[in-house]
Amino acid sequence: xxxxxxxxxxxxxxxxxxxxxxxxxxxxxxxxxxxxxxxxxxxxxxxxxxxxxxxxxxxxxxxxxxxxxxxxxxxxxxx
Numbered sequence: 001x002x003x004x005x006x007x008x009x010x011x012x013x014x015x016x017x018x019x020x021x022x023x024x025x026x027x028x029x030x031x032x033x034x035x036x037x038x039x040x041x042x043x044x045x046x047x048x049x050x051x052x053x054x055x056x057x058x059x060x061x062x063x064x065x066x067x068x069x070x071x072x073x074x075x076x077x078x079x
Contacts, residue, residue, distance in 0.1 A: 007051035010039035 014035045021027075040050035 007049045008043055010036050010043055010050045013039040013042060 017039075043050045
């Protein structure tokens with residue numbers, strides 16, 4: 001019998017780390033590099049499979065991509 005694999009959203013890890021640092025008086029700043037991939041690597045190192053379910057950024061990227069497809073298929077001015 002294979003053990004059940006855990007999954008976790010890497011952005012939740014980023015959120016927990018940032019709140020922990022802020023509680024310690026540090027003020028981390030998001031920008032430049034995407035912290036998602038290192039957070040996913042950390043989860044894998046802990047034996048947890050990263051999963052994007054519930055990830056708001058994934059949903060926003062899908063919406064953006066769909067908007068780009070609509071713009072390519074239809075006139076942007078609606079005519």
